Amino acid sequence: MYKVIVADDEPFMLEGWRTMIDWQGCGYELCGTATDGEEALELIGMVNPDLVVTDIQMPVLDGLGLIRTMREELRYDSQIVIVTGYSEFGYAQQAIRYRVNEYVLKPLVPEEIHELLRSMIVPLELQRQETAQLFASEQLEAAQLLDTPAEVNDTIGENDLENMTSHAKQLLTLMEAGDIKGITTAVDQMMQEIQGSLLGLSLTQSMVLYIHGELLRKYRVLGADSMLLQDHTWHQTERWITGELKRLFVRITETFAAATQSDAGTGGLVTEAVQYLKQHYRSKIKLQQLANHIHVNAAYLGQQFKREMGVSFSEYVHRLRIEEARRLLRRTNMKISDIAFELGYHDAEYFTEKFKALTGELPSLYKNNSQG
Known part of the structure; x- marks a missing residue:
């Protein structure tokens, strides 16, 4: 533990x-x-x-x-x-x-x-x-390089720090853009700058850890396979010089490139989500449940859904339910509380609130006007 x-x-x-x-x-x-x-x-x-x-x-x-x-x-x-x-x-x-x-x-x-x-x-x-x-x-000597001496942290110059921060931002930008050629050149340049310098190596290690944290968050949004983020290369400095870090960064860049190329196909993903919601909107359903059903990351699905449908996942579910509620109010004699329960609302007051927000009138008034 x-x-x-x-x-x-x-x-x-x-x-x-x-x-x-x-x-x-x-x-x-x-x-x-x-x-x-x-x-x-x-x-x-x-x-x-x-x-x-x-x-x-x-x-x-x-x-x-x-x-x-x-x-x-x-x-x-x-x-x-x-x-x-x-x-x-x-x-x-x-x-x-x-x-x-x-x-x-x-x-x-x-x-x-x-x-x-x-x-x-x-x-x-x-x-x-x-x-x-x-x-x-x-x-081993490599392990000694990995161990950043306390004295080094006190001697980090602002120019060195700003240079490494710029490197981090540049590398992240190239990865997200799917620029494989660019990431290869950038990593080569970075490795040339740090070779033979203990200070440069220690700063680079910290920079790579920062990139690691940024990518972990971005991979969740992509819905990508995060196994690359568990690769030992992230923490084995002695393997960076042999090209392992560049190979890891290239693989990650390829993942972003593939995700970008498949964006045109996300319409099928959202279409599948909409079809599922139209069949299950009466039951209590969460974004994570839907994402699990169609085998995609929940955050990524939520982003694509709102981008293509113009409303959030939850708002779309409410619209489906309220549209069905209007049909039931027009064509049946069901009580408003029963309709609310039928459509997945366990609180009639909350149902009334959502109904008014989407239609501009109370369900009781809508029922009277449509059946009167």
Whole structure:
């Protein structure tokens, strides 16, 4: 079991981390929670966790302040996951500087967190092995390169940091564009710049971890096979020089290219979703259930559905139900409460609210006018 602590100032979020996540099933033990950065530091000192999950915006000491203290003052090498909505350039610089491993976006989605936790088993296990090798003084030269000295972090220049951040953004842009030739050239250029420089290698390792976290989120949206994100190459620096990192990045770029080429065919995907909804809108149905049925990522399906239909998945379901409700109100003597229940609304007041929002009048008035 890998030890975890979570820091977040929102009670609802902390409760979600405690109760919605199957820590043990993913190979972890939740050893405690904190509501601000200072409380988290005390907990870290007692627990010595393998993984720290932290929100960015917290009182007393925020998430980035917590990570800076961990890395620069306390010299903790724990894996770090940030809970955030940030993705701008300045945040990327901080993520690279402090070697943030992954990040997730609110709200908390258990399936996504479980996938992330499983994907982190490889780097956590590698970190344990490296630590054991260091204590036994048996590490190879490559493992020594992987171990970033504390002194290096204090000497990172702003120009070096900005250069690596630009590299990260460029690489991500090329991957998302499906530009295989461009990604090949960019990785070659990057490797030429870092060869023979320990500082460059350590910064590159942090940059690659940042890219890893960004891709994990983007792969969920794509609905792509995330096995590439569990490849050992992400964490085996000695294999980068031999071309393994370039091959990994090319494979990921090919995945994005394939997804782009298949976008024209997403109409069939949405058509299948619409057909399914027209047959099952009377029952309680969720986007994840529909996505599972047609074997696609839920977030990706939701995006494609809204882009092509002009309304969200849930709004479309409401429209199907209300249209059927209008038919039943015109042609039958069913009670409004019975119609609501028949169409999957277990609350007649909520049904009335949705009916008025979509038709402009109450169901009782619509019934009187259409049957009168």
